[in-house]
Amino acid sequence: METGTARAMPERRTPTDPGGARPVFLGPLNVHLPVTATVSLGHRIPGLILVLALPLLILALAASLGPAVDRGGWLPLLKSIGGRICRLVLVWSLAHHTTAGVRHLLFDAGVRTS
Template sequence: MSSTVAKPRPKHLNLMQIRLPVPALISIMHRISGAILFLALPLLLWLFQSTLASQASFAAFQSVVSNPLMKIVLLGLLWGYLHHLLAGFRHLFLDLHIGVELETARLTSMIVLVAGIVLTLAVGVALW
């Protein structure tokens, strides 16, 4: 009978060195995008409401949105929305026990990641 010696487990994990699987990253990004959208919603609603006040406020809104830095911020919010939407659909299917197998979960995670980026780039090209 051989004696097995268990390796000591690390006490202080460096979270930057841990490589998470793609489904875990998609799940974390889903939570982060939801939080960012929640925090950005009052600002977006205020911006849209201010465009309805007068023609001058709409012109000011157009000048702000035409700024390249603001376009990048809005594209980031658009990516957050699209990613959150697609990952939400994926989570709904997982709740129905569809796609819970390891290979399917990895595939749907990659589809969510790629589709979010492709849709954001397509809308960004159309709006830029």
């Protein structure tokens, strides 16, 4: 066993390095996206929230159009803290998704892209 020699650390390889001995883990936090990709992801997340909430919104609409007896079960749920938070998240998602969609349409139309 050699006691006086230092072992050289292996050279760090990048994912685009053709001479890499093995692949490098490219985690989602290591990827730096351009601003337009970040805005696109910000548009898709509220859209996903709205799609997932759609069955509950349809049930609430059906209950509101029915007799007053059916609405009695929904009112305490909507007035609770959890119901208020859900309404806030849904309104935020709808507003954000709508404004981001308009922004994407304006980008596609060529408005202020210079």
